Amino acid sequence: MSAVEGFCLVNGQWSDVIPARDRGLAYGHGIFETIRLSDGKLLMSELHLERLKRGAERLSIPVDSTIVQSYLEMLLSRCPDHGVVKVICTAGEGARGYRTYPQTPPNFIVHWGPPPDYPNHWVTEGISAMVCEQRLASFPRLAGIKHLNRLEQVLARMEWQDQFQEGLMRDNEGHIIEGTMTNLFCFRDGGWLTPSLKSCGVAGVMRQYLMDKLMPAMNCPVRESQLSLESLSGMEELFVCNSIAGIWPVRHIADVGQWKPGKATKAVSSALSENFACFSA
Amino acid sequence: MSAVEGFCLVNGQWSDVIPARDRGLAYGHGIFETIRLSDGKLLMSELHLERLKRGAERLSIPVDSTIVQSYLEMLLSRCPDHGVVKVICTAGEGARGYRTYPQTPPNFIVHWGPPPDYPNHWVTEGISAMVCEQRLASFPRLAGIKHLNRLEQVLARMEWQDQFQEGLMRDNEGHIIEGTMTNLFCFRDGGWLTPSLKSCGVAGVMRQYLMDKLMPAMNCPVRESQLSLESLSGMEELFVCNSIAGIWPVRHIADVGQWKPGKATKAVSSALSENFACFSA
Structure with a gap:
């Protein structure tokens, strides 16, 4: 895990790769959030997690918010205090075809990136x-x-x-x-x-x-x-x-x-x- | 590489994972083909590769068809003679944000799956x-x-x-x-x-x-x-x-x-x- 690449967790494991058969890649079957991290705090995190949950429901992805929160805490325990945290939640690995199987576990990607460098x-x-x-x-x-x-x-x-x-x-x-x-x-x-x-x-x-x-x-x-x-x-x-x-x-x-x-x-x-x-x- | 999972190449390497920051996952910035494989031959492969190329151009992804063909040949040299071959070509790993950088190399995923089992x-x-x-x-x-x-x-x-x-x-x-x-x-x-x-x-x-x-x-x-x-x-x-x-x-x-x-x-x-x-x- 290189600090230059940033810190990345996939389903709670330090990793920067996801399965090639993920439905997020295959069809865009997933949702994401980009959250500002400042002084070790995720700003407006409740609103972000609420929207993630709402989006997951509309796409029939069974998301447990406490799991997302535990992954975020794990990330924050290691990454720098300032930056941008991105959460991606996908419908997981699928069989071929558009059909969704409700028992498929979602995949969660949580990663840190540096703060934006927009001019003042x-x-x-x-x-x-x-x-x-x-x-x-x-x-x-x-x-x-x-x-x-x-x-x-x-x-x-x-x-x-x-x-x-x-x-x-x-x-x-x-x-x-x-x-x-x-x-x-x-x-x-x-x-x-x-x-x-x-x-x-x-x-x-x-x-x-x-x-x-x-x-x-x-x-x-x-x-x-x-x-x-x-x-x-x-x-x-x-x-x-x-x-x-x-x-x-x-x-x-x-x-x-x-x-x-x-x-x-x-x-x-x-x-x-x-x-x-x-x-x- | 397990035969149950199928045969998967990512950028010409045997692998079944892709970078978590791939733009195909982040935004659906990519195209795909599913090709019938029968008796070791990819059916209508010219039409599939032409459409892949056309789609890549519309999404500003620089795709070299000879590279795709070499990955397909590499896959066919190992996988079973019958099945379905899927090609995914994405805009590669991106910085944060929607902006496309033309120098970013695409990512190619080529994998085999079993033949369909639709009833006669x-x-x-x-x-x-x-x-x-x-x-x-x-x-x-x-x-x-x-x-x-x-x-x-x-x-x-x-x-x-x-x-x-x-x-x-x-x-x-x-x-x-x-x-x-x-x-x-x-x-x-x-x-x-x-x-x-x-x-x-x-x-x-x-x-x-x-x-x-x-x-x-x-x-x-x-x-x-x-x-x-x-x-x-x-x-x-x-x-x-x-x-x-x-x-x-x-x-x-x-x-x-x-x-x-x-x-x-x-x-x-x-x-x-x-x-x-x-x-x-």
Whole structure:
């Protein structure tokens, strides 16, 4: 186990390989979480584990959360205090074919990676984004779930190299849904809006934390809404967020508009940093 | 390497594990083929390798077909003479995140499995199918490609246990596209129709062989068409096919209709068996 490669557990054993016949590889039959590790603590770990459990149920994977937690504790007992911890849970080794056998034990991969090295000014001054051509297809049954079928995001990410920091994705009807790796929040007329994820998209843990906990605690109104691309130019402030990077104000979307990091975004960002120091600039 | 587990090569080494950080597992960033092995020969291997190459290009995976062929030869030199050979080609080990780095070498998994044990009467008398609730989402850029994002098929296959032999899948507009693991052909007014795969679906190698080679050689007209669920009940004959099972007449679709294996299907099935003995009943 080399420290350069990171620390990796497969079903509670130190290993960095998985069975070649795993259904996660064969079909993407599994879910994952990426969790920020700061000062030895997994941030928002309850929300991550809840989403993992919810996703596993929708994919008929029998996941025991206490097992996942024990693997996480085993990893944390050895890995560095800061970084990113990824959990993958798959439907296990399958016979040939799409059929799922409920008695098949899942495979759990838990590994550590170094902390992100995003520049500070993305937090303070904001990022530049583009609108991707690649669309998100409607898949209501798995909408919100962080499953392993992510070719839409992979193809969208191929649309730029280093000139942008994020790409926004639309559904087939043209509604803005999310960034390739972030969720979007928009401020207008004193309240926050975030795209509805009823038919596609990933319901990020940071999005959930902001909507269900932080913004209500700040008395900031927030609601889900269908957002057209055109409506973005009329927004007063925009930010994208995820549980690794925190909050990035959006200062530019190519062919759409420009913004300055505003007071509403700064208020949310400051409140987040007060609760989680690693998200301060 | 146990013979019970089958024979498995990873990048040309005897192994049945792959790196836990492979992008095929993380995102389904890869493609696969399942090829019938009969008397030591891989059936329709050129068509399979062509499709693999086409899929790899669409996913920006640099695949050298001669390497795949050398791995296949290495596998065939040791494995039994009959069975199913699966090839998986992934985008290799990635850094965290969706971004693709073109210099990353792909990972190749090539493994043998036993021949299918489908009963003979599925070939002679036909199969019973259902129409799945799970839809196929529109994804024109990857339509036809056998990529590793297969949750739609996995979820569809959960809709029945043993009471049917296949499930037919529709797109979001209600057009019949394919079976979970087969393509569909319908006979009416002296000609064959098969669903168009422009917006979704897998373009099976057996489908391609029948459309481009066998049916033209038999002077059977065949064309792609948009097919509604309702139109199926007006068809004179139906069959499903893939490159492992060959041709299965459809004798029943729940809530749609019943058919008897007809002359047109028998003619195609016999012609196929003449070229490939393993597909005879």
